Amino acid sequence: MNVLIYIESENGAPKKSALEAVAYGAEIAKGQVVALASSDTATADLGNYGADKVLQFAVSGKLEASQVAELVAQAAEAQNAEVVIFAKSILNDLAAPMVGIKLGASVASNVIEKPDFSKGFVVKRSVFSGKAFTEVALNNAKKVLTIKKNAVAMTEKGKTAAVESFSPAITASPVQIKETTQKTGDILLTDADIVVSGGRGLKGPEHWGMIEELAKTLHAATGCSKPVSDMDWRPHHEHVGQTGIKVSPNLYVAVGISGAIQHLAGVSSSKTIVVINKDADAPFFKAADYGIVGDAFDIIPKLTEALKKAM
Amino acid sequence: MKILICISHVPDTNAKIPFKDGKPDLAGLTFVIAPYDDFALARAVELRDQTAGKLTVLCVGKAETEATIRKALAIGADDAIRVDAEPTDAFFVATQIADIAKKNQYDMILTGRESSDYNGGQVHGMVAAMLGIPCVVPCMKLDLNGNVATMYREIEGGKEVVQLPTPFVAGCQEPIAEWKIPNMRGIMTAKSKPLQVVQPVGVTVATQVASYEVPAPRGNCKMIDAGNVAHLVEMLKSEAKVI
Numbered sequence A: 001m002n003v004l005i006y007i008e009s010e011n012g013a014p015k016k017s018a019l020e021a022v023a024y025g026a027e028i029a030k031g032q033v034v035a036l037a038s039s040d041t042a043t044a045d046l047g048n049y050g051a052d053k054v055l056q057f058a059v060s061g062k063l064e065a066s067q068v069a070e071l072v073a074q075a076a077e078a079q080n081a082e083v084v085i086f087a088k089s090i091l092n093d094l095a096a097p098m099v100g101i102k103l104g105a106s107v108a109s110n111v112i113e114k115p116d117f118s119k120g121f122v123v124k125r126s127v128f129s130g131k132a133f134t135e136v137a138l139n140n141a142k143k144v145l146t147i148k149k150n151a152v153a154m155t156e157k158g159k160t161a162a163v164e165s166f167s168p169a170i171t172a173s174p175v176q177i178k179e180t181t182q183k184t185g186d187i188l189l190t191d192a193d194i195v196v197s198g199g200r201g202l203k204g205p206e207h208w209g210m211i212e213e214l215a216k217t218l219h220a221a222t223g224c225s226k227p228v229s230d231m232d233w234r235p236h237h238e239h240v241g242q243t244g245i246k247v248s249p250n251l252y253v254a255v256g257i258s259g260a261i262q263h264l265a266g267v268s269s270s271k272t273i274v275v276i277n278k279d280a281d282a283p284f285f286k287a288a289d290y291g292i293v294g295d296a297f298d299i300i301p302k303l304t305e306a307l308k309k310a311m
Numbered sequence B: 001m002k003i004l005i006c007i008s009h010v011p012d013t014n015a016k017i018p019f020k021d022g023k024p025d026l027a028g029l030t031f032v033i034a035p036y037d038d039f040a041l042a043r044a045v046e047l048r049d050q051t052a053g054k055l056t057v058l059c060v061g062k063a064e065t066e067a068t069i070r071k072a073l074a075i076g077a078d079d080a081i082r083v084d085a086e087p088t089d090a091f092f093v094a095t096q097i098a099d100i101a102k103k104n105q106y107d108m109i110l111t112g113r114e115s116s117d118y119n120g121g122q123v124h125g126m127v128a129a130m131l132g133i134p135c136v137v138p139c140m141k142l143d144l145n146g147n148v149a150t151m152y153r154e155i156e157g158g159k160e161v162v163q164l165p166t167p168f169v170a171g172c173q174e175p176i177a178e179w180k181i182p183n184m185r186g187i188m189t190a191k192s193k194p195l196q197v198v199q200p201v202g203v204t205v206a207t208q209v210a211s212y213e214v215p216a217p218r219g220n221c222k223m224i225d226a227g228n229v230a231h232l233v234e235m236l237k238s239e240a241k242v243i
């Protein structure tokens, strides 16, 4: 069984989530592990995390999900890949179901563990916005998976991947990008190992400096609750929860967030949760591993100081 | 404009999901239009008004979904189609939507970014691939000028402004429009709006739920004294090992 992994890259390097997808592919492949990456992506890490081969395609500009789907489906056919793996991302979440249709494959999104092969090809995924998990049997001969962060431990294999070039036939898309606004240099919420989020308890956008300072100290991304993005204190792409971004970092720090069920839906699969809230009865404490009852304006600067000393 | 809005019928997001015999036991819960779909519906109603078009709401589900469909009619859809089947997986649902779309040639098909029950986020992409039309997700703003749509699309860490002609599929999220609450007149007229029930087209079963599991509850939250934040740092280092 060959496995194909689509690699998203940033500034010429594979995204960390893409390397996790390679590690996942290497764990489950019974044949070749093939990584599909743009020709300006460095290949050393792809081999190191388990790719036998890197297929390189030439890029000109940003690909639409439908174009990624064409590219990936053609590569999967050329490589006889039975399983196609994507790391969860906005673009990949759309490309994966499109590849599924092109290949006649079973598709599963938000996969959180390696498949169970004892009953066929069964994957575990989160449902009801993190309130439950389900095991899903994928019946078709081909499978397409999008995996969540931390679905597999990353082990270095120390391989060197063979590099081959690949020239897919890609159709022009009717979608024209007119303008892009993106903060660069920040750690992306979905990629981050640590996330620091602020809620309405912070009282106004002018108080985010201390959240950003804490995040910087922890090498964390910043997030927020829905009312905070609704009121435009923070941009929408930082909004975490049921109707925002779902994160599964190693550490989630919630400051001045009450812990409504819809917020928890976006964070409950975090490994460790720290809650700082002045109300000892805030529901978030019930979903947390560590808690401090106190005023964020007092605690956050002290915590940042303590971390600076300790790190 | 002929607009199709696809909605899913899901438990209220405030609900805890009870489990019985290893399956979700949804019988006692309140059901709603999935929140992302509700945003899409709100914008669809506005675009229908702006273009003096027609808005059809589609739901794949058994008879119990009709109250949810009527709510969409009360909010402003003109008519409804219910595909009489359990929405077993994304491929099944997408196949039904694509079949109806082929017969009716909509200018735009709106869905939510993902449902709040199975969180698949696949239906819009599958429908677009089946119909061979473009798909924009997550769509946070959608304006029409003739048959050209201008949208804001969220990307990691920002957004893009994109333009494309109809027909297309868009998977929507806030702040595309404010959720709309049906008014009394809406509720009254919804009762007499047409709701057509159609039989599903046959589909091979691509995925099957084998079992469910409820996440293990977190251990008790360890409370740390507000005067001793250094203790939290120690715990994160030596116990949780996350920093």
Ligand SMILES: Cc1cc2nc3c(=O)[nH]c(=O)nc-3n(C[C@H](O)[C@H](O)[C@H](O)COP(=O)(O)OP(=O)(O)OC[C@H]3O[C@@H](n4cnc5c(N)ncnc54)[C@H](O)[C@@H]3O)c2cc1C
Binding pocket: A198, A199, A200, A201, A202, A224, A225, A226, A227, A228, A239, A240, A241, A242, A243, A244, A245, A255, A256, A257, A258, A259, A260, A261, A262, A263, A266, A276, A277, A278, A279, A282, A294, A295, A296, A297, B013, B035
């Ligand atoms: C369909 C639906 C979908 C939703 N989706 C989402 C979603 O995706 N994400 C989301 O976040 N919400 C979502 N919500 C909203 C959710 O129900 C809550 O309203 C929201 O999460 C509350 O945000 P908050 O905790 O920031 O604000 P609040 O509930 O107002 O809580 C503020 C907290 O700050 C604390 N506080 C105040 N001052 C201080 C201080 N000085 N120091 C420390 N603590 C302080 C307070 O004790 C309180 O606990 C959704 C709601 C619905 C109905």
